[in-house]
Amino acid sequence: MLALSVIFLLIGLFLLGGGIWLAVLGGSLYYLLAGAALIATGVLIRTRRAAAQLLYALLLLSTALWALWESGYDWWPLATRLGLLLLLAIPLLLPGNTLRRKPALALFAVWAVTGVILLSSLAYDAHRIEGQLNTESIVSDPDLGDTPANNWTSYGRSNHGQRYSPIDQITPDNVGELELAWQYQTGDLKGPQDIGETTYEATPLKIADSLYLCTPHNWLVALHADTGEELWVYNAQVPLDSQRQHQTCRGVSYLAPGAGTSDAPVGSSSLRTVSREPAGPAHELASKTCDAQLFLPTSDARLLALDPATGARCSNFADDGELDLMHNMPYTQSGFYYSTSPPIVIAGLVIVAGSVNDNYAINAPSGVIRAYDARSGELRWNWDSGNPEDTAPIAEGDTYATSSPNSWAIASADEDLGLVYFPMGNRTPDQIGVYRSPAEEKYASSVVALNLETGQAEWVQQFVHHDLWDMDTPAQPSLVDIETEQGLQPGLVVPTKQGDVYVLNRATGEPILPIGEEPAPQGTIEGDYAAPTQPVSALSFAPSPMRSADMWGASLLDQMVCRIRFQSLRYEGRYTPPSVQGTLVYPGNFGVFNWGGIAVDPERQVMFGMPLYLAFTARLIPRDDSDAAKASNSGEQGINSNAGADYAVEMQPFLSPLGIPCQQPPWGYVAGADLRTGKVHWQHKNGTVQDMTPLPLKLKLGVPGIGGPIITGGGVAFLAATVDDYFRAYRVTDGEQLWEQRIPAGGQATPMTYLNSRGEQMVVLVAGGHGSVGTTIGDYVLAYKLGGEADGAKE
Template identity: 40%
Template sequence: MSCARTVVPRLLALLLFVIGAAIALGGALLVTLGGSSYYLLGGIAVVVAAILLWCGHRLAGWLYAAFLAVTLGWALWEAGIDGWALAPRLIGPALLGLAFALPPVRRSIGRSGWAPAAAGLLMIVTLAGVGISDSPDRFAAPPPGQALPGGDDAAGAEWLAWGGTNAGQRFSTLDQITPANVSDLEVAWTYRTGVRQPGTKSPLQTTPLMVDGTLYLCTQTNIVIALDPETGKERWRFDPKVDPTGASAVTTCRGVAFHRVPDAADCPARIITATFDARLIALDAKTGRPCASFGNGGFVDLKTGMGVVEKGFYYVSSAPTIVRGQIVLGGWVSDNQSTDEPSGVIRAYDVASGRFSWAWDMGRPGDNREPAPGQHYTRSTPNSWAPMSADEVLGLVYVPTGGSTPDHWGGARSAAAERYGSSVVALDATTGTPRWSFQTVHHDLWDYDVGSQPTLVEVPLRGRMVPALAQPTKRGELFLLDRRTGVPVAAVEERPAPQRPPVSGDWTAPTQPYSVGMPSFAGERLRERDMWGITPFDQLWCRIRFRELRYQGPATAPATDESLIYPSIGGGMNWGGVSVDPERGLMIVNAIYYGTIAQLVPRAETDRLRAKASVAHMYDLPQPQAGTPYGIRLSGLVSPLNVPCNEPPFGTISAIDLRTQKLVWTRSIGSARDSGPMGLASRLPLRMGMPMFGGSLATRSGLVFIGATQERAFRAFDIRNGRELWRASLPAGGQANPMTYVSPASGRQFVLIAAGGHVMLQSPLGDSIVAYALPKKR
């Protein structure tokens, strides 16, 4: 056997040798971790084929063709006919196979060069037949059009509360924009808030209200703005001059509240908002001036009774809820800082006077008063940062709670915190007394705060209609409860939870609740074969990384080794919540799929790392969890190219029939157009389902509007079958909930969304409010 002397075969041989050797080495490591032997054996085969090609031996072509044939069979066995799952397994090897058809290569090894080329072509044809741009969707026949009660509580020409109404259905009875004409939507106006703080990580996530012919919104710096709903022209602006410094790098104001006080000395219509520096404010809806009759010149200090509140450790991120004349609010408390953080107390203030009404401090059961001077609410109790909902008839406010701080070690939690953490709690709106609670996670060690607004619906149960509450969770479980009692309407089952290695001073709950009567959006239990990559290299890297982690399925608890939390600490379903079309009996759910790597770091090591690091590198360090034996290190399960390691889709949108609690349709949402390796935009309009934050809006005409995805896009879907009907490009990601209204000036229906982007989605921040409408009739 004499070695070939031509350049092209040797260059191809050298490339194959390097690739094969790298794959074989990685494959050897994967095998030692108990993983697939394909990469080791395949890498060796490629190395041998490279040596044969270098020497001009005709067996080079046959060996590489055999490798491609085995690869095709292996890929179909592992991935089925999912185009995105097949792509990294097939594209790279196939292109190298096609290179064997180059004339210099064929002259070197003879006709055997056609074999790998033919095999490579077969792989490309197979992938093209499957379709790389289509993730697997599921569609069922549209359900019969039997309406459910509850449509009377929908939003109409106005948008009166963050979720449309206090029921949080995000449903509008407007029907000017229909599936037939939605493709004609165009930008009616764009408003720029002007808030673009250099170096900020804070996104614009507001959902405006539209009341009495004016739009009201807030920025991430708590500026409140009133706009003309027809033109987007600013009417007034109030800047509370908040101090943005503190523990949190992200400040958020997702909305404001509106209330009429007809007999008030001033401000008969008022906007209620709360700030990052813990002030509750009432503004005149017409002028934007503080209401003198409210609190102290329009302001109430929310730090009263809270004890020590370090800057940025406590603020109100969601719009206040107003029920039975009471402003009810909780607050965001900084994650993973300490066992001594501000209380998660829920408080109510009179909407007319601003006077304190009641407090629910779970550490002081039966005592709804403000603490006496020198005392404070119970520290570090579970808080509620998500939007609340309320039932005026029942006189209940529904509070979604998080866990006690810190989030990933629970050895010091009280009995009350264990009972009410990561739950939905129904409080009496006039006294703050708990009426019932339902826990979605026992002894939460995952930061699975209940971040979504409880959504009030009416559902049939054994021949009668039941007032119910749907509670989405970051676990991906969707609980359906009787909102009068908290008893599940759809079956809930306690299942054994995996137990972690011993952790000093803490324990793991023996079971966790699963909503077996409703579809789950937690995703399937991950396997090594579910790891993904843009190329075989990063896919192999992800498979190795997965094998290195402790993963026992859902509810794998953090310990001192590296473990995988899936769904991630971001969800599942996050603060965007769900929308409901009561007239069609459909609930719209959007969910995200990616993992979080968690590791408890011993106290001494945590303190040593944090003490020597600069501020610029604090993000890469363990979070302190001061007062516990451990810090916590958190990171995403992503490849070196900064792409999620699990297979697409990373985001889906689905519809559930509330009459049967069955899935009607589901589809991936979002394309790779604005994302790619290392955060670079690929510009490829290939639908793969993207990570997202934000929720949806449903309308009587049968449309679902949603931004949310990492892609800078705003979309409309047919609610009956999930077909995409319209897409518009946004100036930044639409990580906010959309809303709709009728402008009194023209009688036209507008659909509006904040395009603020989000740093966690690698979506550049923006400051735009964009309104769409059908063209004016000429």
């Protein structure tokens, strides 16, 4: 009994001490009272008084009532509040226990009833929204872009970015028959010297009988679409650079034969040369004049043009198939600028944007968007949000604006309207707004429509005013015509990190679904300001404001620590400004939606998405603070220096001492909404904890993830993305999971689908893991078909 008494006393002391701290911060008194009760129980156990059982029964009963009051009939919040106390009750109930007298019956009754309540809550899903989307076609002949049904020629299948294929062989009735047809391993794996965020995020293209995909270190791989047989591999020989925040490639772009002819002489561009160390030989084939071209962006800021048939460099493009994207940059720090997303090829142009490192320095490369002749590489126009009116090709001795807002996600385009749509990010430093010009304020955290011929901005719709939270517009806009009371309107659907999904008229930028403004919290560092209101869309997945009662953990102990952290942070709801104190940012900068975006069905007028809910913290560190002085730029998490600014910044996910989210689950869902009305018809928890814990328990918690979905004409959506290593299929109309397949590495990429040469529907996923998310690392390309037989696999 001595050991049991000590356990009760130690746990009680921890809860009492933490409970006093929490009470001082204005939090719940429960932990203080529970700690005192456990200490008293421990003392009574040592004196062998039967009152210990009665006191503990009262504590357990009170805790059960408090837990139900705080969290409702919800397994995971109840389990973290009741689990430890239910376990501690068992020694007090064991036969032979000298304390086991009549009071033990009272304790047993409370223990049994509490246990039944807890276990029965497993069968109830408090977070599930049940419903059904349209089952019939609303638009009988939708605009799917110019990609043939059997192909996938752009990142989102076409430049419309719908991630929808009309192929309908796979249906809810037969999707369970999907089997692995072939697999291929690229050989490009994360190495010990790589940065943390080395990731496989690529979606392959399918053109004729070939697949084309890129790897994290910018290899371009060509495979036979039927068998997965390797056709050729081009290695861009990208050197390692610890200053990059990302080592990834989301895809390549394609110029069809005969498209984009130009009368301009090759090499007539006025681009100046930027000095760099040579990367070394990259391919054994001699360059050639190309008819069709593949464009590969690299993480050392080059754009390469390659022959789809052989992988040879295209001598007609720029400098022997290589364009240096650092030209005319105001600052050229190694690793500060590169393209992670494929450029968009449209109207004879290849239009390139790039990623600028967040929070590394106030003086960084420009976020300029540049259109080059797709055949010659000649600069046709440049649009810089820091100097938006001057779009004529920059002169040789001039430079673009410093650190202007960039566009790191994928763009979309409507050639009939003559517009290209870019999701815009923010100016670095992301959490400090004092360095921004009026033009940068106008175009940050928005979507902008640029004229394909001139590069001039035709319209802009902003989603965050004076963004202090790194709420970049993260995903490719989806172009889908929307049926409204006024008739069919050319629509554009944009998901955002803060959870709102905007449905706009893509010709004018005007909202199809209403956009309002809501009051926003105020109070910033000296010299800065917070916008008084922020936009909100009629279609929104924004979470309810977080409460102290939403804190979570494996037990009462770490849950209390999370509550102390919550009460210590500044938090007044969505858009609470960053602070020296430390601010809770929810939704966090990981986003409700990120680069994986959503998939839309233009026939049924619906969307399928994967909303995610994880809080982050943001702390501004004054320059004279020792932490700021020691900042060495740790990527997207940790302390980054903001060199030249008065504050460094520390960004972290909001985690418990055990490394799990402080907020209670679910953290990840799949959801379906009607694009005409903005109504969310269904939403279900998605993913299990199988790969999150030492014990491989396949409990459907609703887990985080990053990646994107696709929808097929058969009414099936495909998605991997979650932190458990599974590839899944869902019925679009109601979200029911229909199929899942264990995969050998993390599936943090968006899948795609096509018809092989035998007319069979294939579904392909790149599975290589995500370095910063922590999923299993690999280098797999996996292809599935109905009744598939594994053939042509290359290990």
